[in-house]
Amino acid sequence: STAAAPETPKLDKGELKAAIVRHLHCTLGTDENKANNHAWWKATCAAIQELVLEGLRKTQKSHYFNDTRAVHYFSAEFLMGRLLSNNMHNLNLFETANDALTELGISLTDVLEEEPDMALGNGGLGRLAACFIDSLATMEMPAIGYGIHYEHGLFRQEIKNGAQIERPDSWRDYGNPWEICRPESIQEVSLYGYVETKYGDNGRIQKEWHPGSIVKGVPWDIPVVGYGGKTVNVLRLWQSQSSGYFNWDVFNAGGYVDAQVENVQAETISKVLYPNDETEAGKELRLIQQYFFCACSLKDIIRRYKRAHGDDWSRFTDQVVIQLNDTHPAIAIPELMRILVDRAELDWDKAWQICTKTFAYTNHTLLPEALEKWPARMLEKILPRHLEIIYEINHRFMAEVEKKWPGDNAIKSKLSIIEESSEKMVRMGNLSVIGSFRVNGVAEIHSMLVKKNLFPEFDQLWPEKLTNVTNGITPRRWLKACNPALSALIDKKIGDQWPLNLSQLTELAVYADNKTFQKQFMKVKQDNKVALAQTIKELTGLTVNTDAIFDIQIKRLHEYKRQHLNLLHILALYRRLLENPSYDMHPRVFIFGAKAAPGYTLAKDIIFAINKVAEKINNDPRVNTKLQVVFLPNYRVSLAEKMIPAADVSEQISTAGKEASGTGNMKLALNGAVTVGTLDGANIEIAEEVGDDNIFIFGLTVDEVAELKRKGYSPDDYYYKNAEIKAILDWLETDYFTPGKPGALASVKHSLLSGGDPYLCLADFDSYSAAQEQVDAAYRDKTRWAKMAIMNTAMMGKFTSDRSIKDYVDRVWNLTACIVEN
Ligand code: 26Y
DSSP states (O other): OOSOOOOOOSSOHHHHHHHHHHHHHHTTOOOTTTOOHHHHHHHHHHHHHHHHHHHHHHHHHHHHHTTOOEEEEEOSOEEEEOOHHHHHHHTTOHHHHHHHHHHTTOOHHHHHTTSOOEEESOSHHHHHHHHHHHHHHHTTOOEEEEEEOOSBOSOEEEEETTEEEEEOOOTTTTOOTTOEEOGGGOEEEEESOEEEEEEOTTSOEEEEEEOSEEEEEEEEEEEEEOTTSSOEEEEEEEEEEEOSSOOOTTOOOOOHHHHHHHHHHHHHTTTBOOOOSSSOOOOHHHHHHHHHHHHHHHHHHHHHHHHHHTTOGGGHHHHEEEEEESSTTTTHHHHHHHIIIIISOOOHHHHHHHHHHHEEEEOOOOOGGGSOEEEHHHHHHHOHHHHHHHHHHHHHHHHHHHHHSTTOHHHHHHHOSEEOSSSOEEEHHHHHHHHOSEEEESSHHHHHHIIIIISHHHHHHOTTTEEEOOOOBOHIIIIIITOHHHHHHHHHHHOSOTTTOGGGGGGGGGGTTOHHHHHHHHHHHHHHHHHHHHHHHHHHOOOOOTTSEEEEEESOOOGGGTHHHHHHHHHHHHHHHHHOTTOOOOOEEEEEEOOOOTTOHHHHHHHHHHHHHHHHHHTOTTTTTTEEEEEOSSOOHHHHHHHGGGOSEEEEOOOTTTOSOOSHHHHHHHTTOEEEEOSOTTHHHHHHHHOGGGSEEOSOOHHHHHHHHHHOOOHHHHHHHOHHHHHHHHHHHSSSSSTTOTTTTHHHHHHTSTTOOTTOHHHHHHHHHHHHHHHHHHHHSHHHHHHHHHHHHHTOGGGBHHHHHHHHIIIIIOOOOOOOOO
16 A cells, blocks of 8 residues: 555644643633533644644645646535544544543543534535545545535435425534635636637637626635545635626626625525435536536646646646546536637647546446436526537537448437437536546446446447446545444454555454454444444434344435335334234344435435334334334434444345445445345445355346346236235325324335336345345344454455545556655
8 A cells, every 4th residue: 555654643642732722712712611512622623723734734845846746536525524533533643632632621522523514415426525535645646626615515304293304504604623715716717698709810710708797716725634644635615706896797887785686696606515416406506506616626727737837738637637526527628628729729639639638537327317418508608608619529529420430320319419309408428428538437337337338339439438446435434433442453453554454354354253253343333333322312212222133224315225125124024023923033223314305205205204114113012122213314424423333234225227336335344234235336346345145135136127127017016916015015005104194105105006116126025025034044143143244344445445546546547646744
């Protein structure tokens, strides 16, 4: 590993104590007697931030003097979670801080709870970006994350009478101690207006965009501390602000009130994160958000490049690589072309050569509803010059297609950036493939499907372009910090270098059969379950049985992820227990965490159904010693950190071919949970690593799903042929779970019948139920289960995000580490 080893802490306990108290006095204006936990949190952050900023200065100096090539990770989402604990761990100051605060009479655990999550993302894609910037800094790679400084992150979820309510997330209301405003790097971004065609003296056609309005982008920098504390990179997030001379098309010298309207419009751009994932939100504001952060970021990159290289563009692609996290920042491609052609006056071919050596694109989904398309009319209104450039890119690309497939109009219309539907649409996926030098999927099977089903012709045209980089997770947050007891046990057995070289965990495998180690490992799990039970009690009032199997499904609520398949199985267990009170099963607690997109009705209905079924089962003394169901509200990074260490079973049950990778699957397995999963996404690679004995695979494969769909899938067949399925679905339509309100859960039933069930829940039900019986049997054999759990932790080395980053470095970015001197 190229990463640096953790150093002795830069401060001792006494110095840290003094720094915290100094900030309590001089930054917070309070004292030890008056300060509440929030003030202690802020003072502790400020003390840590001093060291962080020292590292930042040294890093920036090193990068500047070495004139390093850097990756620029463009992402509309960065799901960072909390930073204090992470920064302390990465600076090797966690223990010191714990001791320092203890001596001050303060609990570090309580102080950490004061920090609001930085929830500037929806789920997997946003959290992946956060893990990647952690690994980049740890591996001492010159890198910068670029995104949006949303005023409101993903909504806070409340559950009222079983239903999801969305409340605004106000993570910055009392200040963010980590961010630094950089007014010296403010950028301006144009919108709307029209394009003028001019004829230059050289006879050359010149295009000039006369914008209708201009907004300011204010950068906020969040330091990203690598493990070991040497490299400190930055995450630069743009906040929109009125430029003062905001001048909308129809603006006429209005007064003070009109000026306020402009301010509001400009500030709206970075106001909220769109709470959708996997379903396209065709909103004008979303396009403006995307363009806003891409344009600011490109200007920032070019300013930095010009400071070192002046107007000589010849070295640009040696210094700059831009990774597009899905198509959300794809508008950066025509924006760079505009800058090069209209502003720098390079000829098209030269500009295009630069562009296609600069961008690489990661695809995260095959679901058609998540592939972004923008109406050409909308682009024309907001970004008129960009639409022209896209047409020109497409025109030239179509000529290439004609060369490869002469006269084949079907292929042309499929590969065209422009979809000639009743309303002309711009396909951002096609634009991203055409404008990038590399395109990757996020797990082996997903990348294979990207090649075979999504972009087969692009793969024929450019056989080197499409590739795979399997996702990963940072073991610093997702084992060392979130599971201190397991980390300490691992340290004792194999030393403390595993956070930097996760493959070392295989050294645990020799202890998988060792009775003493099994006891120690399962004792840690048990303690973590007791701690989670306490959290469950606080959040829901429910007392759960900590001797039960903790069976956890945590992820966004979506039909393809099939939380409702889990629910059907819970209902099956409930029925079996009612019909046969001595039905033999080990007690199990099913635990869910999930947010639904606010406009996704069926997803919200499934949350409601889970909560109503939970209420009934938990209050039914006939079954509740064996079966309990918990829905934990407001699932987020900091709650995941409490749930994952306590999981016995990890539910990864998406329809084969639908989950691009999954990353929660990796976090749970790393913490010793055993997966019940389909052959989908990274589950396949997890199964390869842990071995068939240490995972429960069920369900149709990708090929079998395709075959069933081809033959014509009819869920009603299963309903009428399988008495248990019929009974369960009919049960949902009664008022059993919603007394006095029959039919309140009927939408879930009907979504699964008569031409419904698009994700084949009923087809996979029996196989799932059988897998769950195997889980039950395995858990009752304590030795067998302990071995399985240990083997999961031991074999997860592949899934460190350090390995993913190494793959990107080798196969996409071509970076070299820059060692930062201390
Ligand atoms: C177009 C817009 C509404 C949109 C916004 C967010 C579309 C998609 C998304 C987010 C997608 C996402 O989170 N995808 C997940 O990416 C993870 C990281 O690669 C994968 O592990 C996971 O399988 C995939 O669903």
